Amino acid sequence: MKQSQMLVHTLKENPADAEIKSHQLLVRAGYIRQIASGVYSFLPLGKRVLRKVEEIVREEMDKAGAHEMLMSALQPAELWQESGRWNTYGAELMRLRDRHEREFALGATHEEVITSLVRDSIKSYKRLPLMVYQIQNKFRDEKRPRFGLLRGREFLMKDAYSFNESFESLNESYEKMFTAYSNVFTRCGLDFRAVIADSGQMGGKDTHEFMVLSEVGEDVIAYSDTSDYAANVEMAPVINQSSPSDQEPANLEKVATPDQKTMQEVADFLGHSLAEGLKSIMFKVDDQFVLVVTRGDHEVNDIKLKNLYDADIVDLATEEDTHSLMGTGFGSLGPVNAPDSVDVIADFAVEPLVNVTCGANEAGFHYTNVNPGRDFHVKEYADLRFIKEGDPSPDGNGHIKFARGIEVGHVFKLGRFYAENMNATFLDDQGKSQTMVMGSYGIGVSRTLAAIVEQYNDERGITWPANIAPYQVHLLSLNPKKEEQKELADQLYEQLQAAGIEVLYDDRKERAGVKFADSDLFGIPIRITVGKRASEGVVEVKERTSGEQADLNQNEIIHHVQTWYNSK
Amino acid sequence: MKQSQMLVHTLKENPADAEIKSHQLLVRAGYIRQIASGVYSFLPLGKRVLRKVEEIVREEMDKAGAHEMLMSALQPAELWQESGRWNTYGAELMRLRDRHEREFALGATHEEVITSLVRDSIKSYKRLPLMVYQIQNKFRDEKRPRFGLLRGREFLMKDAYSFNESFESLNESYEKMFTAYSNVFTRCGLDFRAVIADSGQMGGKDTHEFMVLSEVGEDVIAYSDTSDYAANVEMAPVINQSSPSDQEPANLEKVATPDQKTMQEVADFLGHSLAEGLKSIMFKVDDQFVLVVTRGDHEVNDIKLKNLYDADIVDLATEEDTHSLMGTGFGSLGPVNAPDSVDVIADFAVEPLVNVTCGANEAGFHYTNVNPGRDFHVKEYADLRFIKEGDPSPDGNGHIKFARGIEVGHVFKLGRFYAENMNATFLDDQGKSQTMVMGSYGIGVSRTLAAIVEQYNDERGITWPANIAPYQVHLLSLNPKKEEQKELADQLYEQLQAAGIEVLYDDRKERAGVKFADSDLFGIPIRITVGKRASEGVVEVKERTSGEQADLNQNEIIHHVQTWYNSK
Structure with a gap:
């Protein structure tokens, strides 16, 4: 492709609102342009990388035995009312009315639509x-x-759904998706972890998130070294590791700690230590006031x-509540002499403590x-x-480290939540009606693209992995006004294309410095520069990542x- | 792909609202299922044919030198206000508000977004x-x-846009798109015509529609034999073919025509004849009343x-108007003694008439x-x-015939309408600021799919062209309970796939009649049936279209x- 005729425009400055590398560089x-807050268009370079990620996803889904289909973005409110999510999904669900005042959701996810298709x-x-x-x-607002x-x-x-006759079968589908x-x-060349996750709004039980390790990730992962x-980190259980103290209990004392x-x-x-x-x-756990006691450093x-309480709502109690129940504000609370109306519960690590x-x-x-x-119940x-x-x-192996992660994929065992609400049943081998068991599996394709850039960049721009780059070769004609340079570059462009190599050809009449800077920014793995030695038929070949x-x-x-590409 | 594990479900009856073949058969x-009125999901079979059409479109666009990109469906109202279409597009434009009450359109077309991207x-x-x-x-409501x-x-x-520095350059882009x-x-195997069209809502001038000939088309095409x-038909000019009559003018007479x-x-x-x-x-043409006279059979x-009037609005006059201007109702209007306040204009064919x-x-x-x-001016x-x-x-060649057509594509010369309203300018080779000239080019991809089915079907189902069919071979195992049939069918399935042939394998435990009927309905070009002669290693091969x-x-x-496929 000739760069002079491509819709691409590089910027010297980072956009004012771009805080992270992938946003800045893309x-x-x-590669991308913002159309409205949180809404982007993919320019030709961006569409090419998006398509490469898409094709990897497609190939792995096909290999896992999933069939591609295409559901509508417009979803009638009635389907969401059936599942119950019309009311629970909240303001993130974009909604609109058609000319006949019928309500629709814009697909945030497609459990309802696919369940209605499968049940029929x-x-x-x-x-x-x-x-x-x-x-x-x-669409999510x-x-x-x-x-x-x-x-x-x-x-x-990419959203995928499995429909199974049993939880055993769901486990098999889940495994296939996990592998895919x-x-x-x-x-995609990503450094990632599959982490045990909370099922949140989706109503599922067993679930993993695929997290790309990155300082800019919004989630914290606890992993074994x-x-x-x-x-x-919210989901990781803590092993009860407390061992009894050999200290002798002393007498309870009340001391002044005025300031x-x-x-x-x-x-x-x-x-003493924290x-x-x-x-x-x-806390107020549903309607019960609970005083939770932990070690000071926890x-x-x-x-x-x-x-623990199998509760719907957990909130911090207000300072008014602590005054009326415990006679004091937040800063002086303690479990000694707590009233019967308050549950006192404590973390495992508190049990063996002595003289604290x-x-x-x-x-x-x-x-x-x-x-x-001894001093409190x-x-x-x-x-x-x-x-x-x-x-x-x-898991008993090693010790915990923390890392931040970008969630790029999520696999859920939904169970029968949607199938029950929406009446998706089948006849089993005994002719008996059963409710289907479902799984749901998502990959943020455009988010994956951004995560790749977070892991593949340097101070000069993007450094794409070989199989994700928009083109395989960036061909630069340094001074196309010189006949021998233009001629050699034109020839190479033809030869590379004829060999089936994806090539972007910078044929613009721009200064060499501009071309090099743009090329580094684009991040195409191999740069071929046609310059002064064109008359000898010699060009410079440079690897974007290593600089060789x-x-x-x-x-x-x-x-x-x-x-080079075969070796990747 | 094994049919037993595919999301597909054939129906014996036509859906109640399906009036035409493509709707009924798909x-x-x-292949498809309705989610709401005018909103469909593509099941796996449908997605496969959609993708084949998509790939043909993509290849021809790339060949024409267009670059693929991907714009957002969400479009801020501000962009449509800039072009002026926020108010003129009407109820067909689906609109919504986000959680901050900001207004958006759901992309019905993308002139505004692309113009804003290109101008920047x-x-x-x-x-x-x-x-x-x-x-x-x-999205269009x-x-x-x-x-x-x-x-x-x-x-x-598929929507494409060209940006040009001049109308000459636009003509070149238009020609490339026309060819593509x-x-x-x-x-796609379609019997179609490129027809001169009205530019309608898009504000363009020179424009062609690509019409697939079909009785169910909503447009009438006038074409030369x-x-x-x-x-x-609305756009075809009529050649002035009137020749003078040799009849002698007789005296004007007034006759009673009571009933x-x-x-x-x-x-x-x-x-006499009509x-x-x-x-x-x-008519009322803007503010002018106009009596239009044509031959009775026109x-x-x-x-x-x-x-002719370069008018904004043309309406039929009301019967009140004709009474007040001409002293009579619709049924007795005539040009003789029409008042000066009314323009009398006539079709060319009226001029040579004598004694009518x-x-x-x-x-x-x-x-x-x-x-x-003589009798009226x-x-x-x-x-x-x-x-x-x-x-x-x-065009002077042959005579006009009528046909009905399904519009599957539309190429427009938009000119400077959007570029002027949205200030898309460039510096020309003299360093002078100029307004860009634009073209806009659309293909209804899903509509093309339906048009193919309109032209490729028989009483038993769809008869896909070879390069559009969802699979190349439909392999039927007539009685998979018989070991030798199942074994041979399984072997063939492996062999066909290994040879790179797309094969759908009906491995279901269904009656032979059900399998044959489904196969005919699907319309896969070649059916291979493993039946009674399986033990001899012999199978039946049948062409869907010819029946051979x-x-x-x-x-x-x-x-x-x-x-067989190479010969297609």
Whole structure:
């Protein structure tokens, strides 16, 4: 393709709102342009890389036995009312009315549509399992779209669905998809982890997120330094590792801590570590007030609290509540003499503690030599805290490290949630009606593209992996006004194309510096520069990533490029 | 692909709302399913044929030098306000508000978005011409969606745009696109015509529609029986072919026609042909009342009237208007003694008429022996009527025939409409700022698919052209319970796939009759049936379209199929 006739326009400056590399570089290099907040168009270069990612996804889906289809973006409200999500999905679901005032959703996901299609088509166990997928623009009205393609309001997604006759069969489909996802992200050259995740809004149970490791990721992953264990930090259980103390319990004392506001200040004042203080936080769990006690150096994980109570809503109590129940504000709470109306529960790590400190439910005072069990009653000990770096890995192998991740894929075991609500049944081999079991599997295709750029860039621009780059070769004619340069470049352009090599040809009448800068920004793996030695038939070949370069003869070029790509 | 695991479900009955073959067959054969009125999902079989059409379009666009990109479906209202179409596009444009109450359109077409992208990227004549395209779902809230994929509210479209520095350059881009379109529809096996068309809502001037000839088409095409002339019937000019009459003018007479309401009744009553009467119809052209006179057997074409007056609005006058201006109602209007406030204009065919009949502007009376020019003044003779079958072709070659057509493509010379409204300028080779000249080029991809089915079907189902069919071979195992049949079919399935042949394998445990009926409905060009002679290694091979069949040995199959497809 000749660059002079391509819709591409590079920028010297980063867009004002672009905080991260992929956003900056994809806009600056002319791959994408913003149309509205969180809404992007893909210019020709961008569309080419998008298509390469898409084809990898398509090949792996086909290999997994899923069939491609294409559902509509317009979805009648009635389907979402059947599943119940019309009311629960909230403001993220974009909605509109047609000319007859009929309500529609713009597809944020397609569980409802596919379930309605399958329930009308598939009636027998003989036709299960079934796996389908589509690659299609999705719409979600993010409250705060940001980071370019990472969190947009219209984005390209691959969504797949499995329909199974049993959970055993679902597990098999899930495994196939899990493998396909690993293949996709591996082929995209990404450093990623499959992590145990929360099922959130989708209503599923067993679920993994595929996370690309990146400092700009919005999620924190807890992973083992020796095994392949990885989980969203919110989901990682903490092994109960407490061993009894050999210290003798001393007598409870009440001490004045007049100016000490934080736990650290109290610990410093009393001359002990943060781990020797108790942290007490009051929650309202549905209608029950709960005082959660952890070690001072631990953080309460309210998802674990919610799961312990099997609750719908967990909120922090208000300071009004603590005053009326405990007679004090947040800073002086403690479990000693807590009233019966409040549940006192504590993290496993609290149980073995001896002679620790806690708030005295009285401003300006703390108890010291507090001993759980002796000085206060604990209704239940449980895993209530966030895992920390250095904790033993929950799978028993190695220790936990943290990393940030960009979620590029998600596999869910949905179970019967949609099939039950929408009445998707089949006749089993006994002729008995059964509800289908479903799985749902998503890949953010445009987000994957951005994640690749996050992992493949340097100070001069993008450094695409060989199989994702928009073109294989960037051919530069340094001074096309010179006849011998133009002629050699034109010849090479023809020869490369004839050899089936994807080539972008910078035939513009621009300064050499502009061309080199644009080429580095684009990130095409191999640059071929036709310059001063054109009259000898010699050109410069340079690798974008390594910076290695060599002068080659015109007749060596094709072989060189093909060999290089075959080795990737 | 194994049919037992595919999301497909054939129907015995036509859907109640399906009036035409493509709608009936695509639904019955399980290619598409309706999600809401005018909104369809493509099941796996449908997606495969859609993709084949898409790939043909993509290849021809690339060959024409257009670059693929992908714009967003969400388009901010501001862009449509800039072009002026936010107000003029009307109820067909689907609109919505985001969570911040910002207004958006769902892309019905993308002139605004592409113009905004190009004006921000391209500043110099050196970067023109530029051609881009995308293949993407479009949204139009049709008042009356019907005919399945032919007139839907969400549909797959290829839209392309050219940006040129001059009209000469636009003509070149237009020619390239015209050729690409002819290639696309030829490769799709369609019997089509490129016809001169009205530019309608798009604001363009020179424009052609690509029409697939079909009885169910919503447009009428006037075409020459000997040349390649073809035009939308509304657009075809009529050659002035009138020759002077040798009849002697007789004296004007007023005759009573008490019970004759229609022109035919008057003609019969007075004993002459319809062509010997004058038809007089009153229009309001902007603010001017105009009495248009044509021969009794001709129909007024109000587009021609509008163009003659270069008017914005042409309406029929009300009967109140004719009473107040002419002293009579619609049925008795005539040009004799028309008041000066009314323009009398007449079709060319009226000029040479001698001794004809017209209304007397008095209920129950007509004039006979009327002679234009002598008995009434004609302000202007012009081409004012619809062309008729049998008229000479406007290009001077042959005579006109009518056909109905399905519009599958449309090429427009937009000129400077969008570029002017949206300020898309460039610097020319003199450094002077100029407004860009644009072209716009659309193909209804999903509609093309439906048009193919309209031309390729028989009483048993679809009969796909070889390069559009979802699979190349439909392999049937008639009785998979019999080991030798299952074994041979499984072997053939492997062998066909290994040879790179696309094969759908009906491995279901269904009756032979069901399998044959489904196979005919699907329309895959070659059917291979493994039945009773499986033990001898012999299978039946049948061509879907011709019905030709032969028994072949297992080892002859691959060669037979490859030879057949190579000959297509």
